[in-house]
Amino acid sequence: MGYNHRVARRRLPGVCFRPPIPPAVGASRALTRKGGAISSKVFVGNLSFDTTRDELQTLFAEVGEIVQVVVPTDRSTGQQRGFAFVEYSSAEHAAEAIQKFEGFELGGRRLRVNEATSERPAGGRPMGGGGQDRPTFRPRPKGSRRNVRARKRSIW
Numbered sequence: 593m594g595y596n597h598r599v600a601r602r603r604l605p606g607v608c609f610r611p612p613i614p615p616a617v618g619a620s621r622a623l624t625r626k627g628g629a630i631s632s633k634v635f636v637g638n639l640s641f642d643t644t645r646d647e648l649q650t651l652f653a654e655v656g657e658i659v660q661v662v663v664p665t666d667r668s669t670g671q672q673r674g675f676a677f678v679e680y681s682s683a684e685h686a687a688e689a690i691q692k693f694e695g696f697e698l699g700g701r702r703l704r705v706n707e708a709t710s711e712r713p714a715g716g717r718p719m720g721g722g723g724q725d726r727p728t729f730r731p732r733p734k735g736s737r738r739n740v741r742a743r744k745r746s747i748w
Contacts (some may be wrong), residue, residue, distance in 0.1 A: 632683045633708040634690060636676045640699030652678045655692060656685030677708055
């Protein structure tokens with residue numbers, strides 16, 4: 593008799609064969625607020641492309657001690673991406689900065705300031721835009737498998 597995979601996967605009491613379900617997308621934010629611990633990192637959006645890191649540091653230092661200010665730039669052009677992250681030494685300073693600077697006008701634009709989350713926005717990179725360091729992924733064509741031998745012969 594051969595190996596029967598159905599018998600091997602029979603459920604045993606107290607043993608789970610399924611991987612654990614990951615938490616929902618917004619669950620991490622809800623957990624941080626539910627426990628009362630708000631992150632000390634603040635997201636600053638809707639920035640002008642002319643805004644410098646030093647300007648942000650001096651503005652947000654009014655609230656409390658800043659650990660670091662990160663202004664991401666585009667890899668290909670080197671231009672700022674229009675947002676930044678400000679990390680404070682304590683969560684209380686971060687909460688105060690959110691209240692104080694939400695809607696504040698800097699460089700002719702109203703800032704969007706809120707708690708930074710570890711989640712990335714959906715969408716990501718467009719398919720086929722691999723760049724120099726990443727090869728472009730092209731899936732196999734979905735078509736007929738006719739003339740496969742002829743194609744193989746042409747390669748040899």
